[in-house]
Amino acid sequence: MSKFRKKKKGMPAVNTAALPDIVFMLLFFFMVTTTMRETSLKIENPSLPSATEIKKLEHKSLVSTIYVGKAKETDKYGTGYNRIQLNDKIxxxxxxxxxxxxxxxDVSDGEVPFMTTSIKADKKSSVGTITDIRLKLRDVNALKISYSTNSGSDN
Known part of the structure; x- marks a missing residue:
């Protein structure tokens, strides 16, 4: 009767054959969906003014960003908080x-009315510089302007 003795069964080993496939699928997914920063800042990270009423921009592909602040390379661009960066140049x-x-x-004619200009200006930037930018935006009929701020009331 020893012929039908029950064998002790333990937990089976975890099958790891599909693990490399899963890792490469995740890697490929993140490589495809991640977007890189398109511009490198030549303006120091602006300390944005704070606001209590804020709203997020919805169509980020239709947003053109203008940075205003102090240049990182002060010997090349000068000092002061009134330097303007458009794309990768002052x-x-x-x-x-x-x-x-x-x-x-870069956008279709139907999307032009939905384009927004975002101004990321340092707290210490001159209002005159921002007004000059607004007047130039008015000249090309770019009337949707968003001012980037920090949420909260900390200064």
Whole structure:
């Protein structure tokens, strides 16, 4: 009767044959869906003003961002908090209309009314500089303007 003796069964080993496939699928997914920063900041990270009433932008692909603040390379661009960055270069308010018109070339005609210009200005930036930018935006009929802020009331 020893022929039908029951064998002790333990937990079976975990099958890891599919593990490399899963890892590569996840890697491929994140490589495809991740977007990299398109511009490198030549302006120091602006300390944004704070606000209590904020709203998130919805169509980020239709947003053109203008940075205003202190340049990182003060020996090349000068000191002060009134330097303007458009894409990857330091510019003047006179360069803003060309920047907006180039951004309009990248979208379809139906999406142009939904385009927004976001101004990320340092707290210490001059109101005159921001006003100059707004006047140039008005010249090219870019009237949807968003001011980037920090949430909360901390200063």
């Amino acid at each position: 510019a003047t308010p006179e360069d803003v209309p060309a920047f907006i018109l180039n951004a309009r070339l």
